[in-house]
Amino acid sequence: MLEIEIDGKTLQVADGSTIIEAAHQLGTYIPHFCYHKKLSIAANCRMCLVQVEKAPKPMPACATPVTNGMKVFTHSELAVKAQKGVMEFLLINHPLDCPICDQGGECQLQDLAVGYGESASQYQEEKRVVPDKDLGPLVSTDMTRCINCTRCIRFTAEIAGFMELGQSFRGERAEVMPFIGKTVDTELSGNIIDLCPVGALTSKPFRFSARTWELSRRKSVSPHDGLGSNLIVQTKHDRVMRVLPLENEDINECWLTDKERFSYQGLSSAERLTKPMVKQGGEWKEVDWSVALDYASHALRDVAKTHGGAAIGGLLSPHATLEEMYLAQKLLRGLDSENIDFRLRQSDFSADGKRKGTPWLGMKIADIGRLDRVLVVGSFLRKDHPLVAQRLRQSAKRGAQISILHSADDDLLIKLAARAIAAPSQLPAVLAEVVKAVAELKGVAADPALAKVGAGLVDVNAAKKIAASLVSGSDGGKCAGILLGNFAQQHPQAATLSALAQQLAGLLGGSFGFLGEAANSVGGYAAKAIPTAGGLNAAAMLKDPRHAYVVVGAEPELDCADGAQALASLTKAAAVVVLSPFKSQAMLDYAAVLLPVSPFSETSGTFVNTEGRVQSFYAAAKPLGEARPAWKVLRVLGNLLDLNGFAFNSSEEVRAEALDGQPEFVSGLDNGIDGATLNLTASPNGLERVADVPIHFSDPLVRRAPALQQAADSAAPTARMNAATLAKCGLASGDKVKVGAGGTAAVTLPAQFDAGLPDGVVRIAAAHADTVALGAMSSVLSVEKA
Amino acid sequence: MALIDTINPLLTTGWSKGDAGWSLKDYEARGGYVQLKRILASKMTQDDLIAEVKKSVLRGRGGAGFPTGLKWSFMPKAAPEKYVVCNTDEGEPGTFKDRDLMRFDPHSVIEGMIIAAYAVGAKLGYNYIHGEIFDMYQRFEEALDQARAAGYLGNNILGSDFSFDLFAHHGWGAYICGEETGLLESIEGKKGQPRYKPPFPANFGLYGKPTTINNTETFAAIPFILGMGGEAYLNLGKPNNGGTKLFSVSGHVNRPGNYEVPMGTPFAKLLEMAGGMRGGRKLKAVIPGGSSAPVLPADIMMECTMDYDSIAKAGSMLGSGAVIVMDETVCMVKALERLSYFYFEESCGQCTPCREGSGWLYRVVHRIEHGEGRPEDLDLLNRVTDNMMGKTICALADAAAFPVRSFIKHFKSEFEYHIENKKCLVDPEVQRAGSGFFKAGAA
Amino acid sequence: MTNQNDMLSPEAIKKIDREVAKYPADQKQSAVMAALVIAQDEKGWLSKETIAAVAGYLGMAPIAAYEVASFYNMYDLQPVGKYKLTVCTNLPCALSGGVHAADYVKEKLGIDFNETTADGRFTLKEGECMGACGDAPVMLVNNKRMCSFMLPEQIDKLLAECK
Numbered sequence A: 001m002l003e004i005e006i007d008g009k010t011l012q013v014a015d016g017s018t019i020i021e022a023a024h025q026l027g028t029y030i031p032h033f034c035y036h037k038k039l040s041i042a043a044n045c046r047m048c049l050v051q052v053e054k055a056p057k058p059m060p061a062c063a064t065p066v067t068n069g070m071k072v073f074t075h076s077e078l079a080v081k082a083q084k085g086v087m088e089f090l091l092i093n094h095p096l097d098c099p100i101c102d103q104g105g106e107c108q109l110q111d112l113a114v115g116y117g118e119s120a121s122q123y124q125e126e127k128r129v130v131p132d133k134d135l136g137p138l139v140s141t142d143m144t145r146c147i148n149c150t151r152c153i154r155f156t157a158e159i160a161g162f163m164e165l166g167q168s169f170r171g172e173r174a175e176v177m178p179f180i181g182k183t184v185d186t187e188l189s190g191n192i193i194d195l196c197p198v199g200a201l202t203s204k205p206f207r208f209s210a211r212t213w214e215l216s217r218r219k220s221v222s223p224h225d226g227l228g229s230n231l232i233v234q235t236k237h238d239r240v241m242r243v244l245p246l247e248n249e250d251i252n253e254c255w256l257t258d259k260e261r262f263s264y265q266g267l268s269s270a271e272r273l274t275k276p277m278v279k280q281g282g283e284w285k286e287v288d289w290s291v292a293l294d295y296a297s298h299a300l301r302d303v304a305k306t307h308g309g310a311a312i313g314g315l316l317s318p319h320a321t322l323e324e325m326y327l328a329q330k331l332l333r334g335l336d337s338e339n340i341d342f343r344l345r346q347s348d349f350s351a352d353g354k355r356k357g358t359p360w361l362g363m364k365i366a367d368i369g370r371l372d373r374v375l376v377v378g379s380f381l382r383k384d385h386p387l388v389a390q391r392l393r394q395s396a397k398r399g400a401q402i403s404i405l406h407s408a409d410d411d412l413l414i415k416l417a418a419r420a421i422a423a424p425s426q427l428p429a430v431l432a433e434v435v436k437a438v439a440e441l442k443g444v445a446a447d448p449a450l451a452k453v454g455a456g457l458v459d460v461n462a463a464k465k466i467a468a469s470l471v472s473g474s475d476g477g478k479c480a481g482i483l484l485g486n487f488a489q490q491h492p493q494a495a496t497l498s499a500l501a502q503q504l505a506g507l508l509g510g511s512f513g514f515l516g517e518a519a520n521s522v523g524g525y526a527a528k529a530i531p532t533a534g535g536l537n538a539a540a541m542l543k544d545p546r547h548a549y550v551v552v553g554a555e556p557e558l559d560c561a562d563g564a565q566a567l568a569s570l571t572k573a574a575a576v577v578v579l580s581p582f583k584s585q586a587m588l589d590y591a592a593v594l595l596p597v598s599p600f601s602e603t604s605g606t607f608v609n610t611e612g613r614v615q616s617f618y619a620a621a622k623p624l625g626e627a628r629p630a631w632k633v634l635r636v637l638g639n640l641l642d643l644n645g646f647a648f649n650s651s652e653e654v655r656a657e658a659l660d661g662q663p664e665f666v667s668g669l670d671n672g673i674d675g676a677t678l679n680l681t682a683s684p685n686g687l688e689r690v691a692d693v694p695i696h697f698s699d700p701l702v703r704r705a706p707a708l709q710q711a712a713d714s715a716a717p718t719a720r721m722n723a724a725t726l727a728k729c730g731l732a733s734g735d736k737v738k739v740g741a742g743g744t745a746a747v748t749l750p751a752q753f754d755a756g757l758p759d760g761v762v763r764i765a766a767a768h769a770d771t772v773a774l775g776a777m778s779s780v781l782s783v784e785k786a
Numbered sequence B: 001m002a003l004i005d006t007i008n009p010l011l012t013t014g015w016s017k018g019d020a021g022w023s024l025k026d027y028e029a030r031g032g033y034v035q036l037k038r039i040l041a042s043k044m045t046q047d048d049l050i051a052e053v054k055k056s057v058l059r060g061r062g063g064a065g066f067p068t069g070l071k072w073s074f075m076p077k078a079a080p081e082k083y084v085v086c087n088t089d090e091g092e093p094g095t096f097k098d099r100d101l102m103r104f105d106p107h108s109v110i111e112g113m114i115i116a117a118y119a120v121g122a123k124l125g126y127n128y129i130h131g132e133i134f135d136m137y138q139r140f141e142e143a144l145d146q147a148r149a150a151g152y153l154g155n156n157i158l159g160s161d162f163s164f165d166l167f168a169h170h171g172w173g174a175y176i177c178g179e180e181t182g183l184l185e186s187i188e189g190k191k192g193q194p195r196y197k198p199p200f201p202a203n204f205g206l207y208g209k210p211t212t213i214n215n216t217e218t219f220a221a222i223p224f225i226l227g228m229g230g231e232a233y234l235n236l237g238k239p240n241n242g243g244t245k246l247f248s249v250s251g252h253v254n255r256p257g258n259y260e261v262p263m264g265t266p267f268a269k270l271l272e273m274a275g276g277m278r279g280g281r282k283l284k285a286v287i288p289g290g291s292s293a294p295v296l297p298a299d300i301m302m303e304c305t306m307d308y309d310s311i312a313k314a315g316s317m318l319g320s321g322a323v324i325v326m327d328e329t330v331c332m333v334k335a336l337e338r339l340s341y342f343y344f345e346e347s348c349g350q351c352t353p354c355r356e357g358s359g360w361l362y363r364v365v366h367r368i369e370h371g372e373g374r375p376e377d378l379d380l381l382n383r384v385t386d387n388m389m390g391k392t393i394c395a396l397a398d399a400a401a402f403p404v405r406s407f408i409k410h411f412k413s414e415f416e417y418h419i420e421n422k423k424c425l426v427d428p429e430v431q432r433a434g435s436g437f438f439k440a441g442a443a
Numbered sequence C: 001m002t003n004q005n006d007m008l009s010p011e012a013i014k015k016i017d018r019e020v021a022k023y024p025a026d027q028k029q030s031a032v033m034a035a036l037v038i039a040q041d042e043k044g045w046l047s048k049e050t051i052a053a054v055a056g057y058l059g060m061a062p063i064a065a066y067e068v069a070s071f072y073n074m075y076d077l078q079p080v081g082k083y084k085l086t087v088c089t090n091l092p093c094a095l096s097g098g099v100h101a102a103d104y105v106k107e108k109l110g111i112d113f114n115e116t117t118a119d120g121r122f123t124l125k126e127g128e129c130m131g132a133c134g135d136a137p138v139m140l141v142n143n144k145r146m147c148s149f150m151l152p153e154q155i156d157k158l159l160a161e162c163k
């Protein structure tokens, strides 16, 4: 610890602290632009100059390390003169037109100029003009306003992992720009808007739509991936105008993914369902709520009466709130149906009934950064969990070794220690090899069940390299973590992968867990939205069609493991009751009644994130049209069906019942599986499909966000193969190919070369209208030139 | 040109044969690489070696004059990976000594670097050579090949257990890469934007590893210091200003060129060696240490001796030893305008005061020179320089400010005349004649 | 996309490899300055495709290579004439005729700084200090050839030589 005095106040700071950090600890504000606690120190703006006793010159607080006994003056004559001098320089080439600038009202330069600027500058020479840049559909530029703080550049290089922006030319001609003709395509691009202290980088979708002081703001929680990023939702006249990160060091730090930041545009999609609708004689009619609810309750009651409760299936979106899931399962159980599930993209349910508890991350999110060895299994990590990838990227820079076992070698922009890329059917075998290799390195016996894994099948060396990395961590792997991604959880041998990960963690003395796919991947378990003994899981209730379905918040043809089958079963059903914020053509085809419910922004509710943290939020805006919060709709339905236990006055009451109080973390988190049977055999004939869920297609809301749909990450699906596979099929990149499942050619896509795929696989995105017809996410496909 | 005149030549001993005397065999014939051999054969300790250099009070010849031995002693002993880097990015207007060192005696620099590497425990070194002197870069590469072939570079040099390799890296047109951390960034394949210090290169240098960086002339002096002993070298000059130094004399003298003289030699003597004032005209002003040093009027300059202390006392800096001589045909406003343009053009652009201030200074001086000056401009210029000096990452902002302040300080009336009369005090025809361009053979 | 035309020739690659070999194995980027010079010598100037090709070869972000190409002023980001003449006009040179030499060339070629003669033969640039002030006026031809003491006679000779 070091002792420092700032403006006469003494405090202790950690060794290696800078003056600005010390001042922050004290609550003393030192003006700054280039400094940002998450970025490397540039010390280029010079705004943070302060006086340090015995130093002949003012020192930059952001870059000056504290020494013991140092005396700092942030407001002395010398300091203020230096700060004012810098401010004058910053303003000479900066347009002084705050009233027409989109940053007006939330501009650090504007704020500081009030404190440190002189009213009139003596600069009477010509001002610099800098041409604007096209950074893509999300970030708009006004480069003449740029003060060259280089925060945005450092963000792309350091946080997003690839330098997409640079400062070209030099001196006064220095310009921040992407490479000529390039845009900024990182899935984290929107953060540069927040980082820009002036109005040079602003939100393209938000641009000029409102002034900050016209906006009301509400805290909220991201409805997308399992991280549960904290949000500030800004509204004007009950319309969401902008979403910003709410800083939470334990979760999203100060970042948001572009998906979380810009998906709000989907809230005002033309496809919003704003009136209850019923289908009568094949015709859709807009009706009053009472009519629609009556219709829905009658339909369900009829099916339950005539065919029994088991004839009804409940498909709940994992993005639905805890309260919605809880009431939906209560409703279905009230109708004597045990067919309830929210794990729509899962295909292996063999662990059901054997789980010791709710599968979760296995650690706190913040603890990911403390792992010194990490193995990520089956994950399109950068696109599925951008902020987890970001944490691991920083870990790798600090010396942590990150490895991956997956079926695609996408560039994670993380320095990897080892990687094993194998066809989906081989993932369990490779992971088994890792387990065996770790056991060998540790000198303990491996599970005898693994002995029979065919070594010839898999890349044993890659597995050994992963094992060596894991074991080389501190205490032989005690700080190692095995993270199972979405792909591993959706895998047809998911339970085996999970059991192997458990063995691996056991051997290492480390931890393992699941990267939650959706906002409520843990909350669904807490809400009991899974079948108990005798009930059908999501896959089963679609494979074995039901007479009626209740669909909450999902678009099963896009959100289920086998969209084609989902569509077929729903279409066949006598009654499909849909609670959804959106309507689609598919829904109009299969549903009997459409109940307009609120998206996350228009309801109160709770998401339980992947670390089990309970995060509740209030509505940020009034429901659009006649939409109503789904928990209320389900409550009324429960009442109409004369079910017990639906007397809730608030979503808080629902939550209290579901969680048995108001815990900070849900109870019962446990990744253990009792008596798991390993399924290590798999030898598919033909091309195995590798299906990713593209980042901007993962749920109904983001699919409807127009700016995101124009982003580079929203490109139309292709059939990606490596060179050998392309050659084997007699194809060249760019050829149109017919891709079929089970013999019949189903869709036509362009072939695309992808060097990162293993032999014998074709990668085709799921969750996209173009590929629904292909059916199951994991399947064997035929590919031929169209 | 090869050497014209010298007193007590060390560095320039090999220059007499001009372009015919640079290669390895010539250098060896003059006693080259003997010191390296001696050090390796005697297994001299690093501490003894550094102590010898300290004794010489050799001060860095790149401009800042920092004691070289002391700098070397900052290198952490234990670090496994260390570098030595030579700064031949000579771009300070008026300085052209390192070019001649590269041209006439590159092996003295190579030997100096090998000895430095031995002293600080580096295994790899680079010489960063100004892009504009590409022919010298090529010559240096040739010299490196010769040294490598003779076993002076590479693994187990001359059969010892000391290994060191050295490569040339060229710049491509950026003055700022002369600043040592800008130079390191440039070797790393980036823009030459200086780094904030601390940490200093001795702790965090090339590729983040401990690095010793010295000027070409500094390294070239090392073999001579070891040859004659640190004390004898010191005694060549004056206390605190050891040895001899190369002075690049340019401008209005009859024989511009490099002159090696002992530290403490009177300026008047140096001027005389350079052939005196061109056309016998009157000395008006001298910039004694490269364009970044404050200008001194003739009378002050004529009293100075050429060493760090005397020039500092007179209010300027010895800098890199570039002596820019100006006679009475010079318009001081125009001279300043050109210098201000240089700093405006060469600011790397990262620090706000330098990026914005250097352009501001240039534009105001340009206006004054072009008859659009305002009475308040001189105060403005002083105020702007005030806000630049000492407020940036590197010293370029100070370098931009010093000329402005010193020109205004010593030649204020000329600036005032310009502002008032919207024209030069010195008649344009007189100015035109000063350059000697139009009368062929003036030199 | 880099098209065939802008790919680096095998000779250029060989030269670049020689530069890469100077640096530690994980510091390929150090060779970018030399590689850009090699590419510029081969292509005459640095198009964005050429810069991207160099960046790709050295495994760096294209914008990082562009930063370098735009920072150092002897890289040409626009096509130049067959002979690029750079005249130093900095103060030490100017004292001995640097500006006059530039004026002389301008008049002879009928172009100003940053212009190219209609026949595509000459481009004229204003240079900063080249570290050869003792030889003033100095001039660089195509970045690599330094010409000293460029008084009218010498300039005439040089221009005549540049066919």
Ligand SMILES: Cc1cc2nc3c(=O)[nH]c(=O)nc-3n(C[C@H](O)[C@H](O)[C@H](O)COP(=O)(O)O)c2cc1C
Pocket: B059, B060, B061, B062, B063, B064, B065, B066, B068, B087, B088, B089, B090, B091, B092, B175, B176, B177, B178, B179, B180, B181, B213, B214, B215, B216, B218, B394, B395, B396, B399
């Ligand atoms: C703007 C600027 C330009 C510089 N240019 C040079 C240069 O061209 N050559 C040089 O040796 N040092 C130059 N320096 C000084 C170097 O930063 C550094 O002090 C020097 O190379 C150290 O070597 P020395 O101790 O042997 O002098 C420059 C410094 C600044 C701030």
Ligand code: SF4
Pocket: B176, B193, B194, B346, B347, B348, B349, B350, B351, B352, B354, B355, B392, B393, B394, B395, B396, B397
């Ligand atoms: S002072 Fe100027 S040249 Fe030096 S680092 Fe700052 S901006 Fe660059």
Ligand code: FES
Pocket: A031, A032, A033, A034, A035, A042, A043, A044, A045, A046, A047, A048, A049, A060, A061, A062, A063
């Ligand atoms: S915040 Fe310290 S220099 Fe910019």
